[in-house]
Amino acid sequence: MKSLNDILYPIDAAIAGAALLFKLHGMRRGRRDPATVFLCLALFLLACTYTLVIPAVFVKVDALLGTTNAAVLVSQCCVIGYSLSIQLMLVYWAFSGRQAWRRAVWRISIVAVVLAVMVTLFLLAGANEQRVRDFVAHYAGLPIYSVYLLVYLATFLGSRIDVLRLAMRYAPVSGRPWLRRGLYLMCIGASGGLVYVIARIADIIGPRFGADPQRWEVFAQLGAGLGSIFTIIGLTIPSWGIYVTRAGQWMRRYHAYLRLYPLWNALRLASPDIELHKSRSRIVDALALRDLNYRLTRRVVEINDGRLALRPYIRADVGESAARLAQDAGLDDEDLVAAVQAAEIKAALRDKELNREPSLDGSISELDQDGTHDVRTETTRLVKVADAFRVSPVVAAAVTAPAGPQLAGKRS
Incomplete structure (x- = not known):
């Protein structure tokens, strides 16, 4: 037996x-x-x-x-x-x-x-x-x-x-x-x-x-x-x-790379010039595993470049509305800032697509801090913004709020 x-x-x-x-x-x-x-x-x-x-x-x-x-x-x-x-x-x-x-x-x-x-x-x-x-x-x-x-x-x-x-x-x-x-x-x-x-x-x-x-x-x-x-x-x-540590780090970077895609894709479609290497499709992009550190760094840089390109369309009232809604939803600190920035970006993308007149204030929440972080910290921050951009009800509510008076007219 x-x-x-x-x-x-x-x-x-x-x-x-x-x-x-x-x-x-x-x-x-x-x-x-x-x-x-x-x-x-x-x-x-x-x-x-x-x-x-x-x-x-x-x-x-x-x-x-x-x-x-x-x-x-x-x-x-x-x-x-x-x-x-x-x-x-x-x-x-x-x-x-x-x-x-x-x-x-x-x-x-x-x-x-x-x-x-x-x-x-x-x-x-x-x-x-x-x-x-x-x-x-x-x-x-x-x-x-x-x-x-x-x-x-x-x-x-x-x-x-x-x-x-x-x-x-x-x-x-x-x-x-x-x-x-x-x-x-x-x-x-x-x-x-x-x-x-x-x-x-x-x-x-x-x-x-x-x-x-x-x-x-x-x-x-x-x-x-x-x-x-x-x-x-x-x-x-x-x-x-140490190989387990490296594998875990690679998986976290790859996950961040995928989570940044919706935000990055929306920005590069609105401002094609920010994209250094043209992407053929989301699937091809997800399967491109070589040089992940470089590709992730490029994605972070291009997202920030895309935000800068949207500066004329950023609306203060959207940011203020998003901040109020985020506080009401119990968000604070980094999550609140991420929701505000995501709402500003989503509203700016919509206004640019609809060919509306640029905003008069043209400021981005926390913009002055961009570039002062290392890549790892900046990636973490932008992943939060990308997640809020994709699924946050706070962002959706802030973007659908009535437009300010300065946006009443359209370009001819």
């Missing part, structure tokens, strides 16, 4: 392997400091751990080594090595030189002794029946194997606590946002390891009170499997998190 091992553990192995290849690729580009080396070692050992306990691999490893359940011993030794590697990575992140080595050497010494004890106890345990999916839960009641398991769990628990202590200590003071997030994710992963330890201790104690360890085996598997996934993400996210 299949278990969670058949699903979750291959996923863990694949994620660890992919993360290892990613980090090795980075090492080829020159970064080979001790922390990175230990990180790669941790990912390699973790990939080995979960590969060995995949049932199909488990059977083949036993046959290759000629010892029943040898895959369990090798896998759990890899877990100890993996845990040690993470500790050493964190040590070399936080310290350097002899200071780091002093903190590393006693950890290495303890693990060497633990591995020797584990191998000895495992060979003496007499676990001769192959148990591909529930080895620990099945054999935890054996006296010698229970001692083996306690040594293993004590070492594993100590490493998880050490990781939690180091990560929680240095995450708040980390200057790199993705490193800080990675350390916190490692804390979540280490917490999953604690769930695994609790479940395995219950495997030892439970049978002595008549309980069946199979009842909570799923918690051990989830604690180990999901905890490892969080740990892998935490270990590698400082390297690839």
Whole structure:
């Protein structure tokens, strides 16, 4: 009968392997400091751990080594090595030189002794029946194997606590946002390891009170499997998190580029000279993904140029009406200003299209501030104006208000 091992553990192995290849690729580009080396070692050992306990691999490893359940011993030794590697990575992140080595050497010494004890106890345990999916839960009641398991769990628990202590200590003071997030994710992963330890201790104690360890085996598997996934993400996210940031920034710029289109399109149709590169259609424009920064900057500039071209048609009464309506609607600050500017533009476009006489005041709300912002701030401001231009009921109401007396006549 299949278990969670058949699903979750291959996923863990694949994620660890992919993360290892990613980090090795980075090492080829020159970064080979001790922390990175230990990180790669941790990912390699973790990939080995979960590969060995995949049932199909488990059977083949036993046959290759000629010892029943040898895959369990090798896998759990890899877990100890993996845990040690993470500790050493964190040590070399936080310290350097002899200071780091002093903190590393006693950890290495303890693990060497633990591995020797584990191998000895495992060979003496007499676990001769192959148990591909529930080895620990099945054999935890054996006296010698229970001692083996306690040594293993004590070492594993100590490493998880050490990781939690180091990560929680240095995450708040980390200057790199993705490193800080990675350390916190490692804390979540280490917490999953604690769930695994609790479940395995219950495997030892439970049978002595008549309980069946199979009842909570799923918690051990989830604690180990999901905890490892969080740990892998935490270990590698400082390297690839920046790409997530850049992708998010690109998506926000692209979204702004699309949201500016209705306002920009109305202005460039009214004043074709503002458009540097002629647009064939909205669909073609939306699919033009290259040079987005340049295209977005051009759109912002052209919108402001279009507003300037409409200056003779700007009406003070429209702006005043829009401001009153916006206040009545509960708008304030930037949203109010955006509604006023959108109403002025929409009314000016209508008056120009109807060939009405230009206004006598010809001023634009907040116009003197245009050009004083950086592109990012100006883009944010104009997106609000574009949204109000497209859908705001305040803008629609202000534009449909009766025209002032100076607009009563038309050009001949």
